[in-house]
Amino acid sequence: MAEPEAKRVKTEYELIYWPGIPGRGEVVRLLFEEAGVGYIDTAKAAKAAPTTLSYMAATNLGDDKNPPVFAPPILKHGELVINQLPNILLYLAPKLGLAPASGDAVYHLNAIALTILDGLCVEVHETHHPIATDKYYEDQKEEAKLRAKAFREQRLPRYLTYVQRLLDGEKSGEGGWLYGGELTYVDLVLFQCLDGTQYAFPKTVEKLRKEGKHDGVFKLYDAIKERPNIKAYLESDRRIDYADGIWRHYPELEEDEE
Ligand SMILES: N[C@@H](CCC(=O)N[C@@H](CS)C(=O)NCC(=O)O)C(=O)O
Incomplete structure:
Protein backbone atom coordinates (compact mmCIF):
# COMPACT_ATOMS: atom_id res chain seq x y z
CA MET A 1 0.00 0.00 0.00
CA LEU A 96 10.88 -4.13 -4.48
CA GLY A 97 11.36 -7.83 -3.69
CA LEU A 98 9.28 -8.92 -6.68
CA ALA A 99 11.99 -10.68 -8.73
CA PRO A 100 15.52 -12.02 -8.32
CA ALA A 101 18.28 -9.55 -9.20
CA SER A 102 20.33 -11.99 -11.30
CA GLY A 103 20.33 -15.35 -13.03
CA ASP A 104 18.14 -16.95 -15.69
CA ALA A 105 14.98 -15.85 -13.89
CA VAL A 106 15.61 -12.21 -14.89
CA TYR A 107 15.27 -13.11 -18.58
CA HIS A 108 12.49 -15.66 -18.10
CA LEU A 109 10.41 -13.10 -16.22
CA ASN A 110 11.13 -10.38 -18.77
CA ALA A 111 10.00 -12.68 -21.59
CA ILE A 112 6.78 -13.47 -19.75
CA ALA A 113 6.11 -9.78 -19.05
CA LEU A 114 6.79 -8.83 -22.68
CA THR A 115 4.48 -11.57 -23.96
CA ILE A 116 1.59 -10.61 -21.68
CA LEU A 117 2.05 -6.93 -22.58
CA ASP A 118 2.10 -7.78 -26.30
CA GLY A 119 -1.14 -9.73 -26.05
CA LEU A 120 -3.26 -8.03 -23.43
CA CYS A 121 -2.00 -4.45 -23.72
CA VAL A 122 -0.60 -3.67 -27.18
CA GLU A 123 -3.05 -5.91 -29.07
CA VAL A 124 -6.01 -4.62 -27.03
CA HIS A 125 -5.05 -1.07 -27.98
CA GLU A 126 -4.90 -2.14 -31.60
CA THR A 127 -8.50 -3.42 -31.47
CA HIS A 128 -9.78 0.18 -31.26
CA HIS A 129 -6.85 1.78 -33.13
CA PRO A 130 -5.98 -0.75 -35.84
CA ILE A 131 -4.90 1.81 -38.46
CA ALA A 132 -3.38 4.84 -36.77
CA THR A 133 -2.73 5.67 -33.12
CA ASP A 134 -3.00 9.38 -33.86
CA LYS A 135 -6.44 9.11 -35.50
CA TYR A 136 -9.77 8.95 -33.64
CA TYR A 137 -11.47 5.61 -33.07
CA GLU A 138 -14.43 7.02 -35.01
CA ASP A 139 -12.20 7.28 -38.08
CA GLN A 140 -11.28 3.58 -38.01
CA LYS A 141 -14.44 1.91 -36.70
CA GLU A 142 -14.88 -0.56 -39.53
CA GLU A 143 -11.31 -1.82 -39.28
CA ALA A 144 -11.64 -1.88 -35.48
CA LYS A 145 -14.60 -4.24 -35.76
CA LEU A 146 -12.60 -6.69 -37.85
CA ARG A 147 -9.57 -6.42 -35.64
CA ALA A 148 -11.61 -6.85 -32.44
CA LYS A 149 -13.31 -9.96 -33.82
CA ALA A 150 -9.94 -11.52 -34.62
CA PHE A 151 -8.67 -10.55 -31.17
CA ARG A 152 -11.69 -12.01 -29.39
CA GLU A 153 -11.78 -15.22 -31.35
CA GLN A 154 -8.12 -15.97 -31.98
CA ARG A 155 -5.56 -13.83 -30.22
CA LEU A 156 -7.06 -13.57 -26.74
CA PRO A 157 -7.68 -17.34 -26.37
CA ARG A 158 -4.19 -17.94 -27.76
CA TYR A 159 -2.56 -15.68 -25.15
CA LEU A 160 -4.66 -17.11 -22.31
CA THR A 161 -3.70 -20.61 -23.40
CA TYR A 162 -0.05 -19.57 -23.25
CA VAL A 163 -0.47 -18.17 -19.73
CA GLN A 164 -2.17 -21.42 -18.70
CA ARG A 165 0.79 -23.32 -20.20
CA LEU A 166 3.10 -21.24 -18.01
CA LEU A 167 1.06 -22.28 -14.99
CA ASP A 168 1.01 -25.93 -16.04
CA GLY A 169 4.77 -25.92 -16.67
CA GLU A 170 7.27 -27.25 -14.15
CA LYS A 171 8.97 -23.86 -13.82
CA SER A 172 5.88 -22.21 -12.33
CA GLY A 173 6.32 -24.37 -9.23
CA GLU A 174 3.69 -24.67 -6.52
CA GLY A 175 1.18 -22.06 -5.40
CA GLY A 176 -0.44 -21.03 -8.66
CA TRP A 177 2.04 -18.23 -9.52
CA LEU A 178 3.45 -17.83 -13.01
CA TYR A 179 7.08 -18.44 -12.18
CA GLY A 180 9.28 -19.96 -9.49
CA GLY A 181 6.68 -20.91 -6.89
CA GLU A 182 6.22 -17.39 -5.52
CA LEU A 183 4.62 -14.10 -6.43
CA THR A 184 6.68 -12.04 -8.85
CA TYR A 185 5.98 -8.87 -10.82
CA VAL A 186 4.77 -10.85 -13.83
CA ASP A 187 1.74 -11.97 -11.79
CA LEU A 188 0.92 -8.28 -11.33
CA VAL A 189 1.44 -7.62 -15.05
CA LEU A 190 -1.03 -10.41 -15.79
CA PHE A 191 -3.53 -9.05 -13.27
CA GLN A 192 -3.56 -5.54 -14.70
CA CYS A 193 -3.61 -6.62 -18.33
CA LEU A 194 -6.40 -9.16 -17.78
CA ASP A 195 -8.37 -6.67 -15.71
CA GLY A 196 -8.13 -4.10 -18.49
CA THR A 197 -8.99 -6.66 -21.16
CA GLN A 198 -12.02 -7.68 -19.12
CA TYR A 199 -13.11 -4.04 -18.94
CA ALA A 200 -12.78 -3.76 -22.72
CA PHE A 201 -14.37 -7.12 -23.58
CA PRO A 202 -16.48 -8.17 -20.58
CA LYS A 203 -18.71 -10.67 -22.40
CA THR A 204 -15.77 -12.33 -24.13
CA VAL A 205 -13.73 -12.71 -20.94
CA GLU A 206 -16.75 -14.01 -19.03
CA LYS A 207 -17.33 -16.61 -21.76
CA LEU A 208 -13.67 -17.68 -21.63
CA ARG A 209 -13.81 -17.93 -17.84
CA LYS A 210 -16.90 -20.14 -18.04
CA GLU A 211 -15.33 -22.37 -20.68
CA GLY A 212 -12.97 -23.62 -17.97
CA LYS A 213 -9.92 -24.01 -20.20
CA HIS A 214 -7.92 -21.34 -18.37
CA ASP A 215 -8.93 -21.94 -14.77
CA GLY A 216 -5.42 -21.38 -13.42
CA VAL A 217 -5.26 -17.97 -15.10
CA PHE A 218 -8.51 -16.79 -13.56
CA LYS A 219 -7.59 -18.28 -10.18
CA LEU A 220 -4.37 -16.27 -10.26
CA TYR A 221 -6.28 -13.11 -11.25
CA ASP A 222 -8.68 -13.63 -8.32
CA ALA A 223 -5.81 -14.32 -5.92
CA ILE A 224 -4.03 -11.08 -6.81
CA LYS A 225 -7.24 -9.14 -6.22
CA GLU A 226 -7.40 -10.51 -2.69
CA ARG A 227 -3.83 -9.73 -1.67
CA PRO A 228 -4.15 -7.32 1.26
CA ASN A 229 -2.15 -4.41 -0.18
CA ILE A 230 -3.66 -4.78 -3.66
CA LYS A 231 -7.18 -5.11 -2.28
CA ALA A 232 -6.76 -1.94 -0.20
CA TYR A 233 -5.35 -0.13 -3.23
CA LEU A 234 -8.15 -1.24 -5.56
CA GLU A 235 -10.70 -0.01 -3.03
CA SER A 236 -8.90 3.32 -2.53
CA ASP A 237 -9.34 6.50 -4.55
CA ARG A 238 -5.77 6.08 -5.79
CA ARG A 239 -7.02 3.45 -8.28
CA ILE A 240 -8.07 5.34 -11.41
CA ASP A 241 -11.20 4.27 -13.31
CA TYR A 242 -10.86 3.05 -16.87
CA ALA A 243 -11.59 5.68 -19.50
CA ASP A 244 -10.34 6.47 -22.99
CA GLY A 245 -6.96 4.83 -22.62
CA ILE A 246 -5.51 1.53 -23.77
CA TRP A 247 -8.33 -0.50 -22.24
CA ARG A 248 -11.59 1.02 -23.54
CA HIS A 249 -15.05 -0.42 -23.71
CA TYR A 250 -16.89 -0.06 -27.00
CA PRO A 251 -19.90 -2.43 -26.85
CA GLU A 252 -20.02 -2.69 -30.65
CA LEU A 253 -16.56 -4.29 -30.68
CA GLU A 254 -18.04 -7.30 -28.88
CA GLU A 255 -20.94 -7.68 -31.28
CA ASP A 256 -20.87 -9.93 -34.30
CA GLU A 257 -22.63 -9.01 -37.56
CA GLU A 258 -25.71 -11.13 -38.29
N1 LIG B 1 6.46 0.37 -25.54
C1 LIG B 1 6.23 1.52 -24.72
C2 LIG B 1 4.95 2.18 -25.18
C3 LIG B 1 4.78 3.55 -24.58
C4 LIG B 1 3.46 4.17 -24.96
O1 LIG B 1 2.86 3.88 -26.00
N2 LIG B 1 2.99 5.07 -24.10
C5 LIG B 1 1.71 5.71 -24.31
C6 LIG B 1 0.96 5.81 -23.02
S1 LIG B 1 0.65 4.22 -22.33
C7 LIG B 1 1.93 7.10 -24.86
O2 LIG B 1 1.65 8.09 -24.23
N3 LIG B 1 2.40 7.16 -26.08
C8 LIG B 1 2.62 8.39 -26.77
C9 LIG B 1 3.11 8.15 -28.17
O3 LIG B 1 3.30 6.97 -28.55
O4 LIG B 1 3.27 9.13 -28.89
C10 LIG B 1 6.15 1.09 -23.24
O5 LIG B 1 5.94 -0.11 -22.98
O6 LIG B 1 6.35 1.91 -22.34
Missing part, protein backbone atom coordinates in the same frame (compact mmCIF):
# COMPACT_ATOMS: atom_id res chain seq x y z
CA ALA A 2 1.32 3.49 -0.75
CA GLU A 3 2.33 5.49 2.27
CA PRO A 4 0.41 8.55 3.44
CA GLU A 5 0.96 11.70 1.40
CA ALA A 6 3.23 13.31 4.00
CA LYS A 7 5.56 10.34 3.94
CA ARG A 8 5.29 9.90 0.20
CA VAL A 9 6.73 13.29 -0.70
CA LYS A 10 10.02 12.23 0.91
CA THR A 11 10.32 9.05 -1.14
CA GLU A 12 12.70 8.65 -4.00
CA TYR A 13 10.67 6.90 -6.69
CA GLU A 14 8.72 9.12 -9.10
CA LEU A 15 6.29 7.77 -11.69
CA ILE A 16 5.56 10.13 -14.56
CA TYR A 17 2.36 9.28 -16.37
CA TRP A 18 -0.84 10.71 -17.90
CA PRO A 19 -3.67 11.71 -15.59
CA GLY A 20 -7.17 10.23 -15.90
CA ILE A 21 -6.41 6.74 -17.24
CA PRO A 22 -4.83 3.70 -15.57
CA GLY A 23 -2.80 2.87 -18.69
CA ARG A 24 0.65 1.34 -18.63
CA GLY A 25 1.45 3.44 -15.56
CA GLU A 26 -0.92 1.24 -13.58
CA VAL A 27 1.40 -1.75 -13.77
CA VAL A 28 4.15 0.32 -12.14
CA ARG A 29 1.72 1.47 -9.43
CA LEU A 30 0.74 -2.13 -8.67
CA LEU A 31 4.38 -3.05 -7.98
CA PHE A 32 4.77 -0.20 -5.51
CA GLU A 33 1.41 -0.94 -3.90
CA GLU A 34 2.08 -4.67 -3.49
CA ALA A 35 5.52 -3.92 -2.01
CA GLY A 36 4.12 -1.22 0.28
CA VAL A 37 6.70 1.25 -1.00
CA GLY A 38 5.77 4.91 -1.34
CA TYR A 39 6.06 6.74 -4.65
CA ILE A 40 5.37 10.11 -6.15
CA ASP A 41 2.72 9.82 -8.85
CA THR A 42 2.72 12.85 -11.14
CA ALA A 43 -0.63 11.74 -12.59
CA LYS A 44 -2.22 12.70 -9.28
CA ALA A 45 -0.36 16.01 -8.90
CA ALA A 46 -1.08 19.45 -10.30
CA LYS A 47 -0.05 20.01 -13.95
CA ALA A 48 0.03 16.26 -14.53
CA ALA A 49 -0.32 16.40 -18.32
CA PRO A 50 2.17 19.28 -18.78
CA THR A 51 4.70 17.37 -16.69
CA THR A 52 4.40 14.33 -18.97
CA LEU A 53 4.43 16.48 -22.10
CA SER A 54 7.60 18.24 -20.95
CA TYR A 55 9.44 14.90 -21.03
CA MET A 56 8.11 14.17 -24.53
CA ALA A 57 8.76 17.63 -25.97
CA ALA A 58 10.88 17.86 -29.11
CA THR A 59 13.06 20.35 -27.27
CA ASN A 60 13.75 17.94 -24.40
CA LEU A 61 17.15 16.39 -25.07
CA GLY A 62 17.54 14.71 -21.69
CA ASP A 63 20.62 15.65 -19.70
CA ASP A 64 24.24 14.57 -19.21
CA LYS A 65 23.07 11.42 -17.40
CA ASN A 66 19.96 10.45 -19.37
CA PRO A 67 18.96 10.37 -23.02
CA PRO A 68 15.54 11.84 -23.87
CA VAL A 69 12.56 9.51 -23.44
CA PHE A 70 9.91 8.87 -26.07
CA ALA A 71 6.71 8.27 -24.09
CA PRO A 72 5.40 7.50 -20.61
CA PRO A 73 5.43 5.61 -18.31
CA ILE A 74 8.68 7.18 -17.12
CA LEU A 75 10.47 6.39 -13.87
CA LYS A 76 12.72 8.83 -12.09
CA HIS A 77 14.89 7.40 -9.33
CA GLY A 78 17.63 9.66 -8.04
CA GLU A 79 19.49 10.85 -11.12
CA LEU A 80 18.21 8.03 -13.31
CA VAL A 81 15.38 8.60 -15.79
CA ILE A 82 14.10 5.57 -17.76
CA ASN A 83 11.12 4.71 -19.92
CA GLN A 84 9.59 1.62 -21.62
CA LEU A 85 7.34 -0.23 -19.19
CA PRO A 86 9.11 -3.63 -19.30
CA ASN A 87 12.42 -1.84 -18.76
CA ILE A 88 11.00 -0.01 -15.72
CA LEU A 89 9.71 -3.33 -14.35
CA LEU A 90 13.09 -4.95 -14.90
CA TYR A 91 14.71 -2.16 -12.89
CA LEU A 92 12.17 -1.95 -10.09
CA ALA A 93 11.14 -5.56 -9.43
CA PRO A 94 14.34 -6.75 -7.69
CA LYS A 95 14.46 -3.56 -5.62
